[in-house]
Amino acid sequence: MPALPEDSWLLSIRQQVAPVTAEEYDALPEDIARVIEVVDGYVVYCEPPTPEHQIAGRRLANLIEGHARAAMSRGHDCLTVNTDIDLRLRDVPLLNRRPDVVLYRCLDRDLGERLRPEYVSLVVEIVSPGSETQDSADKLGEYAKAGIPHYWIVRLDATGVSMIERHQLDRAAMLYKHVGTLMKDEGGTPELGNPIPLTIEWQELEF
Known part of the structure; x- marks a missing residue:
């Protein structure tokens, strides 16, 4: 050789x-x-997100946060939406992800609570060049095994968020079931009932 x-x-x-x-x-x-x-x-090195990726994450977080606040005003438990935050899936061997957007039950920072799967309602990952396998296969399995109820895989086009692929946990099998794909090209304002009631306003997800 x-x-x-x-x-x-x-x-x-x-x-x-x-x-x-x-x-x-x-x-x-x-x-x-x-x-x-x-x-x-x-260690897995994460490529720096593109400006479009960052904008899409912020737009999605803002949209979800608005509906989370509406849900709390109707009596829902305290909810928080965050971007690029540590999510500790497992301590041994260490499995630590940093999802693009997370909707979760409020933590008590004074008690030093770390974000773990039992707090999380929804994880959102935005597909970037080079992350397709991680987002659509690796993380799909990891988040399901950790017991996170909802997982969205988001894809972008030249103008913003173009597709949201929704997965919901089958707790008996601890696997995700695909429960629908929302597409901007189909028009309309899709209304969802879970993990909280929310409406997808596509124009709010544009760059």
Whole structure:
């Protein structure tokens, strides 16, 4: 087998010496934690989101938050919507994701509560170039196994959010069932009953 050239990028790859523990991850500075995820203790580098990805995440979070506040005004338990936040799916081996948007039951920060699956109602992931397998297969399985009731996979076009693929947890099988795909091209303002009542206003999800 021929030797690799000394300037080959392959020579810069180094195997991670040991899995990252929950304690080690918690000690990381935020500027490092926000650019990685940890899967079974191994670091996965997250490419910086494009401006369009960031805008779409913010638009989705704003839309969901508006309906969450309406639900709370009708007596629903306290809800929070956040973007790019640590979601601890498992401590050993460490599985820590940073979803694009999360709807979850309010945490008591004074008690140091960490966001875990039992708090979460909905996780949203926006598909980027290179993330298709992670979002549509890897995370689909991880979030289901963790017991998160609802998972949306969102796709973009040149003008904004174009498609929302909705999955709901089958608790008997601990697997997601596809419960429908909303498409901007079909027009209208789809009304959903879960995880909270909300209406998809496509124009609010444009860049």
